[in-house]
Amino acid sequence: MLTHRRTSNASYVRGFCSRFSTVLSGAALSLLIFSNSFGATILLNDTWADADRTNTSLPNDSATWIGQSSGNGTTTVTAGALNFSPPPSNSLKAWEYFTSDNSAPDANQPHNSVTQLSVGQQMLMSVSFQVQGVTATTGKNFRFGLFFDPTDARVESDTNSDGGGGTAPWTDATGYCIQVPLTSASNSSPFQMGKRTVSNSSLLGSTGAYTLAPTGGQTYSMANNTTYTLQMLLNVVSASQLDVTSSLLQGATLLASQTVSDLGTSFGGTAVTGALPGNTSIYTKFDQLFFRNSDNTQASSISFSNWRVEIVVPEPTSIALFGFGATCITCLRRRRR
Numbered sequence: 559m560l561t562h563r564r565t566s567n568a569s570y571v572r573g574f575c576s577r578f579s580t581v582l583s584g585a586a587l588s589l590l591i592f593s594n595s596f597g598a599t600i601l602l603n604d605t606w607a608d609a610d611r612t613n614t615s616l617p618n619d620s621a622t623w624i625g626q627s628s629g630n631g632t633t634t635v636t637a638g639a640l641n642f643s644p645p646p647s648n649s650l651k652a653w654e655y656f657t658s659d660n661s662a663p664d665a666n667q668p669h670n671s672v673t674q675l676s677v678g679q680q681m682l683m684s685v686s687f688q689v690q691g692v693t694a695t696t697g698k699n700f701r702f703g704l705f706f707d708p709t710d711a712r713v714e715s716d717t718n719s720d721g722g723g724g725t726a727p728w729t730d731a732t733g734y735c736i737q738v739p740l741t742s743a744s745n746s747s748p749f750q751m752g753k754r755t756v757s758n759s760s761l762l763g764s765t766g767a768y769t770l771a772p773t774g775g776q777t778y779s780m781a782n783n784t785t786y787t788l789q790m791l792l793n794v795v796s797a798s799q800l801d802v803t804s805s806l807l808q809g810a811t812l813l814a815s816q817t818v819s820d821l822g823t824s825f826g827g828t829a830v831t832g833a834l835p836g837n838t839s840i841y842t843k844f845d846q847l848f849f850r851n852s853d854n855t856q857a858s859s860i861s862f863s864n865w866r867v868e869i870v871v872p873e874p875t876s877i878a879l880f881g882f883g884a885t886c887i888t889c890l891r892r893r894r895r
Contacts, residue, residue: 598682601673602656602847602867609637616660625651625718631854640862644854649763651720653848655712656867663845667711673869675842680870681792683847691858692780694743698750699852701762702788703735704867705754706843708835720760720850728761730834732841734820735762736790736804740856741780742814749775749804749816753825753841756832762850769837771802771826774816778806785809785863791870792844798822800840 600617611622622640624633627648634641644650655663657671664670675681683704710727722728735752742748752768760767780786791803798821805815818826822839830838847865 597871599869600866601658601660601869602654602865604654604865605638605863606635606640607638609635611635611640614662616656616662620654620656620663621714623653623714624716625649625720627718638863642851642860642862643858644851644860647853649720649853650851651718651762651849653713653846654865655714655846657845663712663714665711665714667709669707669712669845672706672843672845675792675794675844675869677794677796678871679794680872681844682866682868682870683790684787684864684866685789685847685849685862686785686787686864686866687860687862688783688785689740689780689857689860690782692740692782693856694741694779695739695856696742696745697852697856698737698739698748699856700740700788701735701737701850702790703733703754703762703848704790704792704844705731705733705761705846705848706841707731707846708843712846720763722761726759729757729759731761731846732834732836733844733846734790734792734802734841735768736788737765738775738788738804738806742775742777743779746777747773747775748777748814749773751802751804751816751818751826753820753830753837755825755830755834755837757834762848763852767832769825769828769830769832771818771828774818775804775806775814778813786813794840794842795819798840800842 602620603617604620613619614621626633630648631650632643642650657663658673659671661671685702707728709730713722713727717723731754733754737750738748739745750770750773752770754767755769756767758764758767787807789805793801795801800820801817802820803815803817806813820840823830847867851860
């Protein structure tokens with residue numbers, strides 16, 4: 559009887575582990591990674607609910623600064639949306655600042671209340687949007703990033719400049735970016751992630767400013783009048799490793815994702831180039847969310863409903879859940895050998 563019980567218990571554990579590992583796979587695992595049930599500190603959660611882009615009251619309001627050629631395209635703010643009609647052949651830029659304590663971002667140098675990530679912390683950027691007149695393209699011209707300028711004051715005025723104005727203050731800004739096409743039907747690896755490592759007068763308009771990881775992600779299509787969310791998760795694994803995960807979702811459905819590692823001297827396996835100060839270490843300071851769109855060849859209009867930045871610290875129960883799942887998977891692999 560004792561032998562029979564041991565055999566039955568072992569079979570039960572193997573069966574439970576198999577079922578548990580299945581639950582953790584695929585979309586379920588993605589939802590766990592990005593779940594807002596983890597402990598979170600909201601730094602920015604702008605929905606333009608008051609139909610105003612000029613006021614600041616963090617975390618729910620931060621002034622949105624615009625770079626757009628006069629007479630080329632339009633920018634409007636309605637209750638709950640920031641709306642752009644991109645210019646036909648000119649770039650569109652927009653940015654917001656956030657602080658670690660939700661105080662108003664100042665225009666001084668050094669910046670006040672800059673967020674600095676510690677080992678074990680994660681910063682999650684999420685931007686939700688709809689498009690009209692979307693067209694399939696291979697161009698990765700829909701771009702977002704998280705940045706920090708170590709030497710110049712914040713740019714708190716509208717200026718149609720990829721460098722932040724006449725003195726190009728963003729030349730030495732550091733950070734990470736994700737570049738994607740709005741629809742990737744003809745592009746099997748649509749995601750392009752970069753670490754800004756080269757001194758360059760264009761913050762997000764020149765790929766030459768970045769050490770680029772190999773492209774990745776899955777093919778996806780977008781439809782008009784449908785809300786999508788582009789996310790970028792910065793996960794500080796250790797003092798010498800930061801993992802960058804980018805994802806595109808439609809509602810709760812994961813359409814595409816890719817993860818690469820910044821190991822200081824390499825990003826996604828690509829050796830770091832350039833000479834920006836500190837670029838051979840991981841970046842941990844951030845206070846600016848930046849958007850750039852090259853022209854209107856991808857979509858005739860873009861409407862944002864939310865720009866969000868938060869600090870996520872996985873709860874002990876969540877860490878234990880992943881640890882138990884990993885143990886189950888390891889157990890099953892050993893049993894199959």
